[in-house]
Amino acid sequence: MQGFSTRAIHAGQEPDPTTGAVIGPIHTSSTFAQDGVGGTRGGYEYSRSANPTRTALQECLASLEGGRHAHAFGSGMGATDTLLRILLRPGDHLVIPHDAYGGTFRLVDKVLSGWGVEYTAVDLGDLDALRAALRPTTKVVWCETPTNPLLGIADIAGLAEVAHSGDARLVVDNTFASPYLQTPLALGADVVLHSTTKYIGGHSDVVGGALVTSDDELADRISFTQNSVGSVPGPFDAYLTLRGAKTLAVRMERHSDNAERVAELLAAHPAVSTVLYPGLPEHPGHEVAAKQMRRFGGMVSFLAAGGREAALTICASTKLFTLAESLGGVESLIEHPGQMTHASVAGSMLEVPDSLVRLSVGIEDVDDLLDDLRSALDAASA
Incomplete structure (x- = not known):
């Protein structure tokens, strides 16, 4: 093949x-x-x-x-x-x-x-x-x-x-x-x-x-x-x-490269309590993901240490990460699932934490993305 x-x-x-x-x-x-x-x-x-x-x-x-x-x-x-x-x-x-x-x-x-x-x-x-x-x-x-x-x-x-x-x-x-x-x-x-x-x-x-x-x-x-x-x-x-x-392979490599760097930043920042990314060794599904996936992808979620208000502040404070639903595009997106993509599960057994933030990490220059996120996280810590 x-x-x-x-x-x-x-x-x-x-x-x-x-x-x-x-x-x-x-x-x-x-x-x-x-x-x-x-x-x-x-x-x-x-x-x-x-x-x-x-x-x-x-x-x-x-x-x-x-x-x-x-x-x-x-x-x-x-x-x-x-x-x-x-x-x-x-x-x-x-x-x-x-x-x-x-x-x-x-x-x-x-x-x-x-x-x-x-x-x-x-x-x-x-x-x-x-x-x-x-x-x-x-x-x-x-x-x-x-x-x-x-x-x-x-x-x-x-x-x-x-x-x-x-x-x-x-x-x-x-x-x-x-x-x-x-x-x-x-x-x-x-x-x-x-x-x-x-x-x-x-x-x-x-x-x-x-x-x-x-x-x-x-x-x-x-x-x-x-x-x-x-x-x-x-x-x-x-x-x-x-x-x-046609460009899926090269894009997914860059998405994965950038997401790994983003996950590392989030894991080290005091404004974040938990990082959800299967590429991190501490993720409970890391070994299974490593077995069945080529890389770990471009999606990263995290819980804001300051709760719902901190999560909303982070979502409102980014400049390169656009506040929008959907994912998987070349541009980076940020959203609050509880009030956006997953509002339909509110009050059900599938309700997501109100401190949850979801990132679709794009293929921009990663240092610019890290600077943008760091500034937003700092704003939530102030």
């Missing part, structure tokens, strides 16, 4: 056969001419069903994750919803992380529960806890590793073994790691999900999602359901995501 960066640049992206254009055209057409009734060219008839620009992105994503099939969606939540529609029916049971992404929890708790789906939130770093949570009706174990926003780590191979022993499928949200740092299918996962808005797109200019699997039958069901509900990206979105994927 060719190397990761080679596949990121070339998989699904041969020069255009008509013109020789190195970068393939953006196919904006909503419909495609047929050579006689049913005589489609390459299987293209209507862009909701298939589009050549989307096909190129899907072939690239499948290659990067080591799967046979990829489906691109209009958003990560669109991909999540489509998959759970397929895998769950009223009366079924789902296991989610006890610190799941707020949007995933909202979909499960507010939408699927009204459809008769039951769920249990579990610390997926504890395989015995997962075993205890499984029921005869459990159909899906939904995993994030690292988790959003507490950076918890789960053993994917161990989860796969436990889930499969109960005839459940393991789905891994690989958004925080990206396929460059971690390939869950190779560790036993059945499906990988991405918000391609984040590291794969990488430039905060496109929203998208993806599902990758090697299960042929499940891939057929995803294709059918996706076409039925119309949860697809437009060709410009597919193009931007594909363009971002």
Whole structure:
């Protein structure tokens, strides 16, 4: 198999056969001419069903994750919803992380529960806890590793073994790691999900999602359901995501380099009580992360020693770290999960600490980032 960066640049992206254009055209057409009734060219008839620009992105994503099939969606939540529609029916049971992404929890708790789906939130770093949570009706174990926003780590191979022993499928949200740092299918996962808005797109200019699997039958069901509900990206979105994927490897190396330096600064500053970063040896998931990840990624969370007000002061005091939701772009972002990305879990068992700050560490010059953070931390200590 060719190397990761080679596949990121070339998989699904041969020069255009008509013109020789190195970068393939953006196919904006909503419909495609047929050579006689049913005589489609390459299987293209209507862009909701298939589009050549989307096909190129899907072939690239499948290659990067080591799967046979990829489906691109209009958003990560669109991909999540489509998959759970397929895998769950009223009366079924789902296991989610006890610190799941707020949007995933909202979909499960507010939408699927009204459809008769039951769920249990579990610390997926504890395989015995997962075993205890499984029921005869459990159909899906939904995993994030690292988790959003507490950076918890789960053993994917161990989860796969436990889930499969109960005839459940393991789905891994690989958004925080990206396929460059971690390939869950190779560790036993059945499906990988991405918000391609984040590291794969990488430039905060496109929203998208993806599902990758090697299960042929499940891939057929995803294709059918996706076409039925119309949860697809437009060709410009597919193009931007594909363009971002080309530089994923070099960006993830820089994200990881910078995040390691940021974590070291935070660990040494009196305004911080706890640093949550799997690259630190004291992180409880460090050994598992080191085993299944190439690097430890660009996401860092921490607890402000001064509590909620100190956390808000830090968020308001940075200049290079932009106060904004989302993550994975080339620019650094800072946020207060309790009032921003994870406000939907307030009052639930998944509520996050009000002293929590989440950083998406970008690829700027690291000394500038450190100076910016140090100034904000000092402001919270004053």
